[in-house]
Amino acid sequence: MTYRLPPLTTLRLFEAAARLMSFKQAAEELGLTPSAVSHGIQTLEDWLGVRLFIRYNRGLDLTEAGQAYLPQVSEALASLARATDAVPGRRPSGxxxxxxxxxxxxxxxxxxxxxxxxxxxxxxxxxxxxxxxxxxxxxxxxxxxxxxxxxxxxxxxxxxEEEWLVPVCTPAMAETISSCADLARATLLHNVSVSTDWAYWFATKGEPEIEPARSSRFDTIQMVLDAAISGLGVGIGRLPLVQRDLDSGRLAMVLGPPIPSRxxxxxxxxxxxxxxxxxxxxxxxxxxxxxxxxxx
Amino acid sequence: MTYRLPPLTTLRLFEAAARLMSFKQAAEELGLTPSAVSHGIQTLEDWLGVRLFIRYNRGLDLTEAGQAYLPQVSEALASLARATDAVPGRRPSGxxxxxxxxxxxxxxxxxxxxxxxxxxxxxxxxxxxxxxxxxxxxxxxxxxxxxxxxxxxxxxxxxxEEEWLVPVCTPAMAETISSCADLARATLLHNVSVSTDWAYWFATKGEPEIEPARSSRFDTIQMVLDAAISGLGVGIGRLPLVQRDLDSGRLAMVLGPPIPSRxxxxxxxxxxxxxxxxxxxxxxxxxxxxxxxxxx
DNA sequence: GGATCGGATGAGGCGCGCTCACCCGAGCCG
DNA sequence: CGGCTCGGGTGAGCGCGCCTCATCCGATCC
The missing domain is CATH 3.40.190.10 (Periplasmic binding protein-like II)
Structure with a gap:
């Protein structure tokens, strides 16, 4: 006699589908077709004798049984993954x-x-x-x-390493900026996802926030830096992230020294x-x- | 990206083989051939990149890796089995x-x-x-x-129900026994696995232990009772186990009332x-x- | 009403995991 | 010493389980 366990492979399907609340996404994550997920979960449900999902034509819900089952399956699989990762003396996977x-x-x-x-x-x-x-x-x-x-x-x-903030722009543009007041004539480059960078910098410097001639907003820090490198304006650079650009002369600090981020x-x-x-x-x-x- | 897990079916093989310390027995328990277990565990070992067992020509040992892995795999599988058993609303398996x-x-x-x-x-x-x-x-x-x-x-x-002890024999033989002393002329039936039954009974009755004319020893309680029913002697019966035999007249109590077992x-x-x-x-x-x- | 989207379903095929048959080496026995 | 037994390893082959493919379905959104 042995553990009465459902087909173990189907448990992975269940876990992924329940976590992502989508057969399609689960299939993507597992590198299978949605059909395989559907079949597999049906196999599990048949084995258990109870539905785990309520299927709507768009989207899913866990049944009570599924809700009760999920955390325990998750924890068991996570525990197996941890244990597997930690098996001592494993030949390096490379x-x-x-x-x-x-x-x-x-x-x-x-x-x-x-x-x-x-x-x-x-x-x-x-x-x-x-x-x-x-x-x-x-x-x-x-x-x-x-x-x-x-x-x-x-x-x-x-x-x-600690992170530091400092305005950066092209070396040429840096020549024109020696005080905060000079920023009024420049374009300030903002990042929409971390939009408080400039405000935080001004506040830490003890300077009133400048209303610049122009300002531009970009989706990512990456794009802000690329814009600064292209000479579009002055952005808040992060050390050590921009260190390479400073070293190579593609960017220059202005109004330093850098202030500590938190x-x-x-x-x-x-x-x-x-x-x-x-x-x-x-x-x-x-x-x-x-x-x-x-x-x- | 998803849990990095070994082929889950092989984990059952590993658990069983490690618990029983034998591929052969594990195969028997799982309803497979020893060859399947051998293959499966090899698959797992290959996947992990480390041997889990040391194979002797006769018998096995767990490697350090196996020893570390086993308890965690066991616990995870047991936990899955518990969770699976406890899924609410499961259609009765019958x-x-x-x-x-x-x-x-x-x-x-x-x-x-x-x-x-x-x-x-x-x-x-x-x-x-x-x-x-x-x-x-x-x-x-x-x-x-x-x-x-x-x-x-x-x-x-x-x-x-509490368990009670009482000497039993055929009703015919019971006619001849009215005091502990009468036991000296009878054959006492002993169970080798619970050999203290008679001693415990005498002690509880406050009687010195009788040295009977003859005594017989049997492997199981079952055989003691069958011997008593066949008229071979007097055995210690257990209530409620022998209730049916008493009701049907195949056995009779002697020297009652029954004393409580613990x-x-x-x-x-x-x-x-x-x-x-x-x-x-x-x-x-x-x-x-x-x-x-x-x-x- | 047509397009889209996510899941269900049934047929079919591929590959994994099992079995079968045989090998191997150690221990045991006569 | 030689043959037997016993447990595990191994390679070939096969069958079934699992996955894919194609199609269907119903709902939702323009």
Missing amino acids: KLSVSCASTFAARWLLPSLPRFQARHPEIQVSMDTRFRQVEFPRDGIDVAIRLAAGPWDGLHALKL TAYWMVCARESLARPEVRAFRDWLRSELPLSRAG | KLSVSCASTFAARWLLPSLPRFQARHPEIQVSMDTRFRQVEFPRDGIDVAIRLAAGPWDGLHALKL TAYWMVCARESLARPEVRAFRDWLRSELPLSRAG
Whole structure:
């Protein structure tokens, strides 16, 4: 006699579908067709003898049974994933998945990665910029690099570097700006998602907020910096993110020195992941790269 | 991105093989061939990139990795089994697995079962006498009936009836026994596995232990009672177990009244199992049959 | 009313996981 | 020593389970 368990593969389908509340999205996540998800969940429901989902023509709902089942299945699968990741002595898989913001990927990680690859050619790094927040171990990410203040409950976290804010523009434009008043004649570049950057900077400097001649708004920090590089105006740069652009002369600081942001870059991962040599290697390499703003 | 999980079906193989420390036995338990277990575990080991077992030509050992992995896999599977059993509103499976001692099965449960079947013809009851102790939910048992003193940590338990001890023999032989001294001329029937029955009875009666003319020893309580019924001697009977034999005149009590044993019959099951209608039905029926010693 | 979108359904095919047959090496016995 | 037994490993082959494909369905949105 043994555990009475439903077909275990169907539990993954159920978990994904219930979490995403969509067969279609679950299928995408699992690399299957929606049809496979539908079939699989039906198999599970038949085995259980109870419906787990209420199907509307558009969208889903969990039945009472599904609601009761989901958290326990989730927890069990997560627990298996953690345990599996932490099996001691596993032959390195040679793969490492790093989650970070696309800005950080483009401005720091991607340019620095060759040095990591030189040291560890056997590790195949994939960068993943889809998540703003990673759920370990569910999202299949090994390491996340995040701009935040902490704390990091139950996770391994390594503080990389404080973040600093400073206005940046092209070196040519920088010649024309020596006081806050000069900003009135410039175009200020704003980021719609972190729209308080300039206000915070003015406040910290103890200066009244300037009403500039013109201002532009961009979707991402990345685009603000690209705009500044193109000479479209003055944006708030973040150190160490723009360090490379400052070093290369594509950007110049104005009205320095930089003021501290209230956040820092952290490397975060599940404690168990440290058992994996790839993760240790990446953490050790990150440490050796500190400070991130060091010329690379 | 999703949980990075090994082929889940192989985890069942691993759990069973590690628990039983044998591919062969695991295969038997799972209804597979040893070859399938071997293949499956190899698949898991390949996926993990680490050996879980050390293979000797005879027998197995867990590697360090296996030792670390096993408890977590066990717990996760058990947790899934519990959650699955407890899914609310499941259509009744129509099956119920009852574990009890073979003596109880033969002397009480089997004869009484027709009444349960009459009330619940839709439930297919299987009796299982393999386990002395059941591990819920691993052994696939719904309900266990046990002679014990309790307590029952974390389980649902229903006390059925106290157990009583009394010497029994054929009615004809009973005519010849009216005092403890008469036992000296009789054959005392002993059970090798519960060899203190007679000693406990004499001590409780406050009588010195008789050295009988002859004594016989049997492997099981069942055989002791059969021997008594066949007129081979006087055995210690247990109420309510022998109630039926007393009622039918196949056995008679001597030197009564019965003395209390220190144990009682209990019905035990996992709390979650009470969600299942089959389990509730069985418990309710057992309650309605109380006292077990009632003529049936 | 046509387009779209998400899920259901049935047929079909591919691949995984199982079985079968055989090998291997250790221990046990005569 | 030699043959037997016993438990696990291995490779070939097959069948079934699971997935895909194609199509249908009903609701919702223009």
